Amino acid sequence: MDTLQSDLEAMEKENIELKERAKSISKKALLVNLEQAMSSGVSNPPTPTYGTSLSSSASEVAWLECQLNEKNKALKWADKRIRQLKARETVRLLSEMGQFHLPNDICGPLTLAAAQKRDKDDFDKIIRESESLQVEARKYQLPYIIDLTKPKSVWQREESEYYAQISLLHRRIDDLRIRLHKYSTKHANNDSSVFLMNTLNDLKNMTDIRKLKGDDKNAADEDKFRTVYSQLFGNLEAERAAFEEKRKLQPPNSSLLISSQA
Incomplete structure (x- = not known):
């Protein structure tokens, strides 16, 4: 040539x-x-x-x-x-x-942006769902507060519904985490997906039912509580037991006889 x-x-x-x-x-x-x-x-x-x-x-x-x-x-x-x-x-x-692969970086509004529009829409949808879950999770950061002015059956039902909503929120978070994991695997774990995954993990930990109910206390903490309680109220329990013994030894009509004599 x-x-x-x-x-x-x-x-x-x-x-x-x-x-x-x-x-x-x-x-x-x-x-x-x-x-x-x-x-x-x-x-x-x-x-x-x-x-x-x-x-x-x-x-x-x-x-x-x-x-x-x-x-x-x-x-x-x-x-x-x-x-x-x-x-x-x-x-x-x-x-x-050989085979030509499109790069991940968008080079123009009419080239790669059009080819990756579907993936971008999927990630935007995941972000919107994550934001809505964050708004809902703020409602369940504290344990259920019992309203003693209501009947017991009413506040028990409300308490069960409260924790049922938290369980439903956790299922939605797990479902969104699975979808986000699939997306991040496909797109090589970009920074946005990793940050969003950490946010979802924080949401689940923030609304953990066991922590809200206090069911995650270990035996050592319970023993310490019992020890402190016995130190504070041990004498009262002993005095109460002695008072009960005296009442048992006292005749049943002694109080009436004392009042009539007076």
Whole structure:
């Protein structure tokens, strides 16, 4: 291909030279014709040298035109051949490249953005659901507060409904975490998906039913509580037991006899 390109450039230079020579010869022939026309008014006949020079100039012009046509044909063939070789080289390079994958970065509003619009819409939907879950989770950060002004059956029902809503919220968080995990696996764990996953984990820990009810206390904490309680109220329990014993030993009608005697 490089050889053909160099030949093409050489032919173009030669073509330019031939055109310049043809112009100069045409000017010479025109000058000869003008001199012959001017001398036609003179009685003396023109010398035969003009005829021979004119015929030689005409033959040279014809030869130059033939050479010019051949050079033009050669230039067209060389240009066509170069385009064919370039096309073959392009096809070969494309076949060696293999499968083409779209990059993750968006390069323009009408190129990769359109190709990745579906994935972007899915992630935006996950973000909106996460925001709504955050709003709902703020309602369940504290344990249920019993309203003693209501009947026991009423506040027990409300308490069970309260913790049932928390359980439903946890199921929704788990479902969203699964969808987010699938998305992050597909898109190589980008920073936004990792941050959103941590946020969902914090939401679940914030509304943990065991922590709200206090069911996660260990045995050591319970023993400490019992020890402190016994230290504070141990004497009262002993006094109460002694008082109960005295009541048992006292006759049942002693209080009535004492009041009648008085």
